Amino acid sequence: GNSVTQMEGPVTLSEEAFLTINCTYTATGYPSLFWYVQYPGEGLQLLLKATKADDKGSNKGFEATYRKETTSFHLEKGSVQVSDSAVYFCALSGDAGGTSYGKLTFGQGTILTVHP
Amino acid sequence: DTEVTQTPKHLVMGMTNKKSLKCEQHMGHRAMYWYKQKAKKPPELMFVYSYEKLSINESVPSRFSPECPNSSLLNLHLHALQPEDSALYLCASSQLGGLFGNTIYFGEGSWLTVV
Numbered sequence: 001g002n003s004v005t006q007m008e009g010p011v012t013l014s015e016e017a018f019l020t021i022n023c024t025y026t027a028t029g030y031p032s033l034f035w036y037v038q039y040p041g042e043g044l045q046l047l048l049k050a051t052k053a054d055d056k057g058s059n060k061g062f063e064a065t066y067r068k069e070t071t072s073f074h075l076e077k078g079s080v081q082v083s084d085s086a087v088y089f090c091a092l093s094g095d096a097g098g099t100s101y102g103k104l105t106f107g108q109g110t111i112l113t114v115h116p
Numbered sequence: 117d118t119e120v121t122q123t124p125k126h127l128v129m130g131m132t133n134k135k136s137l138k139c140e141q142h143m144g145h146r147a148m149y150w151y152k153q154k155a156k157k158p159p160e161l162m163f164v165y166s167y168e169k170l171s172i173n174e175s176v177p178s179r180f181s182p183e184c185p186n187s188s189l190l191n192l193h194l195h196a197l198q199p200e201d202s203a204l205y206l207c208a209s210s211q212l213g214g215l216f217g218n219t220i221y222f223g224e225g226s227w228l229t230v231v
Contacts, residue, residue, distance in 0.1 A: 032218060043122075043206055043224040044159065089158055093218050103172070104220055106158035 002027040006090045006107025013080055013114050021075040021110045023064075023090035031092040033057075033066050033073040034104070038087045047075075047088070080114045087111050119143070120223035122207050128229045131197060137226045139190040139207030148190040149208040149220065150182060159206055159222075165190060166212060197230045204228075 007022040025033065035047040035057070048057030050066035050073065057064050062077045073090060090107040120141045129135045139148065147166050151159035164172035165184040179201075181193040190207055204227055210220040 034219070036222070043204075044222040046219060046221060049219055087156070091158075093220065103161060103164070104159075109156065109158055111156070 002031065002092060002094060002105040004090050004092055004105050004107040007110055008108070010111035010113060013112070015082055015114055015116050016079045017114075019075070019077040019080045019084075019112070021088055021090075021112070023073045023075065023107055025071050025073065025090075025092050025105075027071075027092055027094065027105075029094065031094055033064070034091045034093070035062070035064055035073070035075050036089045036091060036106075038089065038109075040086070044089065080112075082114045082116055085112055085114045120207055120209055120221055122205075122223035122226050124226060125224065126227045126229075128231060129194065129197065130231055131199075133197075134193070134195045136194065137192040137205055137207075137228070139192075139223060140188055141207075141209040141221075142188055143209060143221070144187075144211075145209035145221075146187060146212045147210045148184060149210075150180075150190070150192050151206040151208060151222075153204040153206055153225070163192075194228070197228075199230050202229045 003026045005024050032051045034049045036044040037047045038044050048059040050057040053068035055066045064073050064075045087109045089109045091104045123138045149164050150162040153159040161174050162176045163182045168184045179196045183191040204225045206225045207223045208220045210218050
C-alpha cells in the first residue's frame with residue numbers, strides 16, 4: 001500500500017533560517033503529492049502540490065519538487081518567519097487508475113517552531 | 117475560492133447526547149470526506165462520499181453516522197460517544213477526475229469534547 005515517511009521533529013529555527021523538511025513516499029503508479037500546513041487551533045490548509053514527476057509546487061515562499069527517481073517531495077523555504085510556526089504534513093493521493101484514488105495518505109507531521 | 121465551511125467550531129456533549137456536525141462546500145466538488153484528528157497526529161479518514169453516495173467507510177463505529185443530503189452538504193451524526201472520541205473532526209471535499217490531481221480541500225474543523 002501507499003506510505004509517506006516524513007522527517008521527525010520538532011524542528012526549531014531562528015527567524016530567517018533555511019528550512020528543509022524531508023518527505024519520501026512509497027506508492028504504485030503516479031500519485032499526486034501535497035504539503036498541508038496546520039496552524040495552532042486551525043484546520044489543514046493546502047500549502048502546495050505537484051501532480052507529476054519534476055513538477056515544482058510553490059506558495060508563500062515554500063517550494064517542493066516531485067522527484068520520482070528518489071521518491072521524494074522535500075519542503076524548503078529560504079527564510080522562515082515566526083508566522084511559519086505550524087505543523088507540516090506531507091501527503092499523497094493515489095492516481096486515477098488505482099483503488100486509493102482520492103484518499104490521502106499522510107506522513108506523521110513535523111512541528112516547526114520559529115523563534116525571533 | 118476554495119472554502120469548506122464547518123459548524124459548529126466547538127462542541128461539548130455528554131455520552132448520552134445526540135448531536136450533529138455540519139459541512140458545506142460550494143466549489144461543485146462531488147467527493148466529500150470526514151476525517152478525525154487527534155492532537156499532534158495526522159488526520160485519519162473516516163468516510164468518503166462520491167456523488168452523494170457513501171463509497172468508503174473505514175470501519176468506523178456505528179455511533180458515528182454520516183449523511184450527504186445533497187452535493188454541497190455533509191453531516192456527521194453523533195450518538196452515544198465515548199470520551200476517547202474527543203478530537204478535531206475535519207470535513208473535506210475534492211473534484212472527481214484527474215485534471216486537478218484530486219486535490220482535497222479541508223475545512224477549519226469542529227473541535228469535539230465528549231464528557
